[in-house]
Amino acid sequence: MNVQVEAISPVKKKINVEISAERVSSEIAATYKKIAKNAKIKGFRKGKVPMSVVEKYFAGDMEQDVVNRLIQETYYQALVDHDIAAIAHPTIEQSGELHKDQPFTYEAHVEVKPEVEARDYKGLSLQKEAFVFDGQLVETRIEQMLESRAQQEVVVRDEAQQGDFVTIDFEGFVDGVAFEHGAATDHVLELGSGSFIDGFEDQLVGMKRGEEKEIAVTFPQEYGNKELAGKDATFKVALKEIKVKVLPQLDDELAGEFGAESAEQLRQKLTDNLQQQEQKRIEEDLKERLMAALIERNPIEVPDTMIERQLDFMHENLSRRLKAQGLNMEMMGMNAQSFRAMYRNTATRQVQGSLLLEAVGRQESIAVDEAEVDQRLVEIAEMAQAPLEEVKKYYAGEEARKGLLAQIEEEKVMRFLLDQASIEEVAAEVLKGTAGAAEQE
Incomplete structure (x- = not known):
C-alpha cells in the first residue's frame, strides 16, 4: 500500500492511497469464491456454478464488496501510520474502476484537529470592571419577594388609576361584527401592564366602578391574528371592580417563610x-x-x-x-x-x-x-x-x-x-x- 498525505489547509488533509495489483487480485478472487458458494443460477446446482459464470452475473456485487472493504481497511491503517487525527468521516473519491491485476487508487478528504501552537499568551493587557455593589439591588430583590406575597384589596375610591387591578367584562367588534376570542367576563387586568393592545388600558384610567363605555383601538400590523392585523376595532367595556395590590411588611415572621x-x-x-x-x-x-x-x-x-x-x-x-x-x-x-x-x-x-x-x-x-x-x-x-x-x-x-x-x-x-x-x-x-x-x- 502506497500512501501520500497532502495538507489542503490546517484543518483538511487529502490522503492518496494506492493498493497493489496483487492485493486487488487476491481480494477479487476471494470475494468471487465466497459468492460462488451460495450463488443460485438456473441450470446449475448451488455451489457448482463455474467461476466464469459467477464473474459474469455477480461482477457488480463483487466490485461493491471489494471496494468497500479495501477502502475501510486501508483508510484507517493510513490514519494510524501517518498519525492523522481525523475528526469526521472522510469524503471518498474513487479513481477509476476495480480491475484484476491492476492497482486500485482512491482519495480521502478528511477534516483534522488543527495542530495549535499558542503564542504571545503571557502578559495580556486586560481591563476588569471594578466591583461596586449597589445596595438598591437588595431592596429590589426584597420587593420582588414581597410581590410574591402581595394581596389585592378593594379600594374605596370609584375611579380607576394606573397600577390598579380592574375586573372587567368586554367584547370586541370590527366593522360592527364581534370577532372570535374577542370577549371575556370577569377578566382581571392590571392597568399599565401593557398586556392589552396599545391604547386599551389607558382608556380605562378614570372609569368608575359600574361604568360602561366603548373604547376604540387599532390592532398593530404585526398582530398574530392576520385577520385582525392593522384593523380598527371597538370594545364595549364594563368596569365591575377596582382593587390595589398591597405588599406585606417585611418582619421576622415573613422572613421565616423565605428561610431566614x-x-x-x-x-x-x-x-x-x-x-x-x-x-x-x-x-x-x-x-x-x-x-x-x-x-x-x-x-x-x-x-x-x-x-x-x-x-x-x-x-x-x-x-x-x-x-x-x-x-x-x-x-x-x-x-x-x-x-x-x-x-x-x-x-x-x-x-x-x-x-x-x-x-x-x-x-x-x-x-x-x-x-x-x-x-x-x-x-x-x-x-x-x-x-x-x-x-x-x-x-x-x-x-x-x-x-x-x-x-x-x-x-x-x-x-x-x-x-x-x-x-x-x-x-x-x-x-x-x-x-x-x-x-x-
Whole structure:
C-alpha cells in the first residue's frame, strides 16, 4: 500500500492511497469464491456454478464488496501510520474502476484537529470592571419577594388609576361584527401592564366602578391574528371592580417563610448572595476579555465539524433549559436553522478558545492530579445534593471522566493566564464605552 498525505489547509488533509495489483487480485478472487458458494443460477446446482459464470452475473456485487472493504481497511491503517487525527468521516473519491491485476487508487478528504501552537499568551493587557455593589439591588430583590406575597384589596375610591387591578367584562367588534376570542367576563387586568393592545388600558384610567363605555383601538400590523392585523376595532367595556395590590411588611415572621431567622438575617443573606453573583459576573466578563485577547493574538482556523458539534451542544443545552421553564425554541422566535445561523460566530470562537487553552496547557505542562479530581467530585455532589458515591460512579465512565478532566484543566489554564496578565480595574462605564467603540470598528 502506497500512501501520500497532502495538507489542503490546517484543518483538511487529502490522503492518496494506492493498493497493489496483487492485493486487488487476491481480494477479487476471494470475494468471487465466497459468492460462488451460495450463488443460485438456473441450470446449475448451488455451489457448482463455474467461476466464469459467477464473474459474469455477480461482477457488480463483487466490485461493491471489494471496494468497500479495501477502502475501510486501508483508510484507517493510513490514519494510524501517518498519525492523522481525523475528526469526521472522510469524503471518498474513487479513481477509476476495480480491475484484476491492476492497482486500485482512491482519495480521502478528511477534516483534522488543527495542530495549535499558542503564542504571545503571557502578559495580556486586560481591563476588569471594578466591583461596586449597589445596595438598591437588595431592596429590589426584597420587593420582588414581597410581590410574591402581595394581596389585592378593594379600594374605596370609584375611579380607576394606573397600577390598579380592574375586573372587567368586554367584547370586541370590527366593522360592527364581534370577532372570535374577542370577549371575556370577569377578566382581571392590571392597568399599565401593557398586556392589552396599545391604547386599551389607558382608556380605562378614570372609569368608575359600574361604568360602561366603548373604547376604540387599532390592532398593530404585526398582530398574530392576520385577520385582525392593522384593523380598527371597538370594545364595549364594563368596569365591575377596582382593587390595589398591597405588599406585606417585611418582619421576622415573613422572613421565616423565605428561610431566614429574621428580617435582618434575610437582608444579610441577600446581600451576600447578590455580591457573590456580581463578583462572579465580573470574573466571567474578565475571562471573556482574556479569551478575546488570546484569539486576537492567535487567529486559528477551526474545522466545520468542531463548530457544528459545538452548535449541537449549545442547541441541546438551550432547549433543555427552555423545557425546564415550560418553553421551547418556537416560543422564542427561533428554529434550529435560525439558531445555528445566529450563534455560529459564538460557537466558532468557543472552539478557537478551547483549542488555544489546550495548547497553552500542553506548552506549560499544566496537568490535573487526582486530588483536584476528588475535590471537584465533592463540589459536584454538594451542588447537586447527591450522594458522593453516585457522583463518583457516574464520572468513572470514560467519556464523563474525560470531560471532567478537560474542564478542570481548562480552568487551571485560565487561572494561569490571568495570573500572568496585566489587569487594570476600571469603572463599568469605561468598559461599556470601550465595548461600544470596538463594535463601531
